Amino acid sequence: MSSSDYLPDYPLNSDLVKRLKSALDARDQGTVQDLICTEVRPVDAVIELANDDWMKDPAARLPPGVLLGLWTLEYKRELTTPLCIAAAHGHTACVRHLLGRGAAPDASPGGRGALHEACLGGHTACARLLLRHRADPDLLSAEGLAPLHLCRTAASLGCAQALLEHGASVQLAGGPGQDTPLHVAAQRGLDEHARLYLGRGARVDARNRRGETALSTACGAARRPDEHARCLRLCALLLRRGAAADARDEDERSPLHKACGHARPGLARLLLRHGADAGALDYGGASPLARALQTVACVPEPAPRRTVQALLNHGSPRVWPDAFPKVLRTCAPAPTVIEVLFNSYSQLHVSESWRELIPEEIFQMHEPFYQSLLALAHTPRCLQHLCRCAIRKSFGKKCFYLVPLLPLPKSLQNYLLLEPEGVLH
Structure with missing residues (x-):
């Protein structure tokens, strides 16, 4: 009724x-x-x-959508x-x-x-x-x-x-999205609820109507900064209980796509450590790196830079060189993102026309960096950078794990892991 x-x-x-x-x-x-x-x-x-x-x-103002179906009001x-x-x-x-x-x-x-x-x-x-x-x-x-x-x-x-x-079913899917209680806990970042449900037999990789697992739901939920630690604990719990780090939803988006789409470097690193594919493409052809770069305009630094850095240190494919000017235009307000990405190439052709892609106020604000970038239009990269690229190429997807094992000063380890310096050489 x-x-x-x-x-x-x-x-x-x-x-x-x-x-x-x-x-x-x-x-x-x-x-x-x-x-x-x-x-x-x-x-x-x-x-x-x-x-x-x-x-x-009848004179009352109606919500915009109320007249869409006049005869079904x-x-x-x-x-x-x-x-x-x-x-x-x-x-x-x-x-x-x-x-x-x-x-x-x-x-x-x-x-x-x-x-x-x-x-x-x-x-x-x-x-x-x-x-x-x-x-x-x-x-x-x-x-x-x-x-x-x-x-x-x-x-x-x-x-x-x-x-x-009292006998409630922990597996029951409900609502328009056909979410299980574990999906609800994941979406809300309720790690203790998730622990309770998993202890009662909840299926860690159950799918909702959008093809999302609880891990995917947790990674896709927008959160306030003070909620990030709790969400990280929840995702770590799900992964320990066997959640698939690369489970794709109906749009072929992985949990890593979603974590990067919110510029969550800690979560991205957690997923990558559990085998998430840094080069996965969704139905729209976007990689986790592309999703991370799209956050620069709306997420304050250093989260986007750290997310990009984590992906590159776990073997993410880089942006196609011809597309770099587009990245420069989009990410100009975050020069550390540009620096990290630029340093992942052994040599990238720099054009003087790139100056036109950088808004004047942004250029003035970060002049030392952008001057060093444009100066490379006539200068090859330094030998130290070329050595860095050779080592990174040799280590491949294991850069994040192998570089800290090298008998090198911490400053050089950071250099190999693309830690930004503020200028390019």
Whole structure:
């Protein structure tokens, strides 16, 4: 039954709903509990908290996409029950009171049951109460999501543990993307959730509708810098448990493509150490190196440079020489990226016309480097650089591992690994 088929016991314009919404907006938890525990009748009454029926106000401005299917318009309402409200706000005593009065734990007029709401809020005590009253641990919401799919925050770990203890399926795929709980944990960077699911038998390389594994999902999720360490731990865990480092999605993108597309050097190095192919091409013909170079315009240094450096030190094919001017135009604001890439060639023809590719303000800001680059239009590379290229060619894909083993000063090891110096020789 869809939300439009329900007749609410307490419609949007009722006095109780007005007072309830006011209390919710004011975060007045005492009043919320009092209303749903003492005034609502019956115990499983359907409460309407919102309604976007545009026909009630034809003059209302509609969202841009709402008229795309004029004859298939369907308004949506936010319908709920006292038990769902209590669970969503973590009111354990209220949940216990309502269940004691016979509230149905799986009632879901709004598309989500009380257990879904408890998991979304990370309210473990409420989740355990509902499960003890026989709430279905695999109940699907209107979107096809089980409660485990809604364990999306670190605070929901206790909810996930309770669900699994009561028989929830760790393999269940759900929602439009057909994600498993492990995919959800990976997308959110929840390493403890992932550890829990893997310990309960989750398939590490299960695929969602887009052909992504959990590792691929984790590498493709955009994250704040403070989340990177947690994501790195999660990906390391997945790889230790046997995740395929080169698993391709429906677009033939590997986890390495996605890590490089977000300029994540630590993650790129982790994948490369586990055998990821630095030269893999997606359906669009892009390599991980190409994806890393595309981040220069939107990701601050040094992440793009370190990502490019990691790829080249693990044997990534370089940019075709004739395409280097295009890279120069795109990456000019990040001269260290240009330097690392340029130094991966033993000799690359430099044209004086390259000066026109560099915006004047960028040239002025990084004049010593760009002057040294353009000076190579009439000068061969130095012998030291040619020796570097010969050693790197001999080591091939193992540069990252073999160079640190050489009996050389750290400064020379860094030189061999393309550490930028600020000018070219």
